[in-house]
Amino acid sequence: MQFDDQGRVNKSKKRAVFNQPEAKNRVELFRHLPQYEHGSQLTDLESKFLELDSMHPAVYKVGVQYLAGDVTGGNARCIAMLRAFQEVINDYSTPPGKTLVRDLTAKISSYVSFLIECRPLSMSMGNAIRFQKSRIAKLPLTLSETEAKAALCNDIDRFINEKIILADKVIVRHAATKVRDGDVLLTYGSSCVVEMILLYAHELGKQFRVVVVDSRPKHEGQALLRRLLAKGLSCTYTHINAVSYIMHEVTRVFLGASSVLSNGTTYSRVGTACVAMVAHAFRVPVLICCEAYKFHERVQLDSICSNELGDSNDIARVPGRPDVNSMDNRTNEKNLQFLNLMYDATPSEYVSMIITDYGMIPPTSVPVIVREYRREYLLI
């Protein structure tokens, strides 16, 4: 839904589970994306806990985790959501006069809208939900309720196992062949797959060092850095403003992705496009590591038409540095708008190869995988 369409926004507000006040001071270009005042959201939602009879507690818990930022990263969010749906299905019983297929689908849809209110869906989650709904729709009518529920839970388990956990293992094996002794590997932010690759290559005994590039306001790289250091890898830590300074020493760049689109564009954490562009200018190969379930048939040419806006206070404030906080009280000034984008789009020319569980493919082959993959999962 485009949020600059006032009529539809008002309609959806009526259906909303909890009321979120919209941010007042918004950048014109991004009016089509939702942005809310972040201060009171969490307390609002928590106060509604006892009022939500239609909401399953597992889904509510996942929603709160998304809102608070406890669960981040495409894979983690997707798995949390699917596990919550498993509990929903287990506790579900068909009300009299309704069919399981229709009612369960309607319930899942309402839970999904609640999760969207907490935090907009990532594309991997969208794919997982579409898979889920197609599995429900394909249930043979002869199954009893318990059998149907067991089959659906089984499907979810299989999806998580095959498309995420095993896929990660395959990606790690492929990527480790591209790490040679003496390499300097650069990574940006914190991607769980890239972390697994680095740790696995280290276990194999390859001699390499890692450069972790990080950025405000989330500083996601710090957690990755801590985990790598604990395993004994030699690391360098720097911020994104120094990436062109350090790129001449780098031999390979490993990046994660939230999604890869049909024209080969990588949709990933904001800053990834910058790192990829600098790497390309220095002729350093850029390897995107992404599971195939995150591929999407959409085509996106820029980072504007679809994105996510974060909290503007995160930019205005620097935690622990009161002397730099001159921006802090100016979030409502008329001449000043803060923009905290969460994602950006990396064009396919900057990407050398995409490592997926289907092997190593060039960015031009993403629509082929989408085509073959859709055919496959419609047949299971």
Place this chain on the structure above:
Amino acid sequence: MWHRSASFILDKNQNDTVYPADSVTLTPPPPSSISTPQNPNPNLNRNMSMSAYYQTRAAHHGVVTSDWLAQSQEAATRAVVTGGQEIVDGGKSGRAFSVIDEFNNWRKQPDLAEAVAAIRALAAVIRNSEAKTMMELEIELKKASDSLKSWDTTSISLTAGCDLFMRYVTRTSALEYEDFNSARSRLIERAEKFGEISYKARKIIAMLSQDFIFDGCTILVHGFSRVVMEVLKMAAQNKKLFRVLCTEGRPDRSGLRLANELAKLDVPVKLLIDSAVAYTMDEVDMVFVGADGVVESGGIINMMGTYQIALVAHSMNKPVYVAAESYKFARLYPLDQKDMGPALRPIDFGVPIPSKVEVETSARDYTPPQYLTLLFTDLGVLTPSVVSDELIQLYL
């Protein structure tokens, strides 16, 4: 020594190294021969990191010297004598069917590509197999394929050809049949078909490329590719008026051989040294190269010098056409020049080089897909991005 081919130098090395268990050498290896100026040490084996693939190509297509010619005559006469013995012994030993020997038999003809010889050998494995179940047959095939691949690990088309053969042959629903014999005959049918396609690939590629050669064009060719030779031969037969600029192709100087062949066809040929490519690129209309292997990104691995020529052509906006059979599509993805397995070939500079000086002996380089315009394959005229598409469809 069973082999009559010009690659007897190579085969002699094979007799020195130990074969895998399924082959039985019935005649002792011949006494060592005089060194030739071309291969100063004929007893080079894999320990000296010499790429067997490039040795074969040098033997087939390099410049022929008189000493070398005398040696090959000698080897041929010796082999004729032992040839009769071979058939008799082969019959007696029964289960001593060796895929390597079959492969070498096919490889004798310099016109036959290595990968096609391998494919024919694997087809023969199925035909001569005594397996009673499909599982056993597949295991046998896999073993044969592995031994062929390990015969020369640096040859990409050999590995790719074997892998593709295995996928093509076993990817049939005929394997669901209850009756083993009908399933087996189906496998044999597919194997023969694949062999036929691969053998005819060159003709198809030549036919497809005719449209791209217009009257009055100037073609730059690098290295001796039999596919490109076929293309040019067919164009000459179709009475097209074109001229060819041929690079020398150091160190094996295969360009000289190509120039010879073209001159026989009455095609105007001009020889260039490798460094003169940029100088003459202005008058060139298109660049035609073959490929040792086509990788997943759509790039090609070919004789050293191809990348250089592609870069120059790209900067001067000249199209680069690659003629490659589809069995050369390999599941490799090099990120840069050093990301491939090494294939080394000793270079003879004509003067002694002090031992302190290192020499770059790599025999091949990788050309990324952005410098290639089109690929002519037996699957049609493709852009480089389609290679991955084809591989995904075959392997998934």
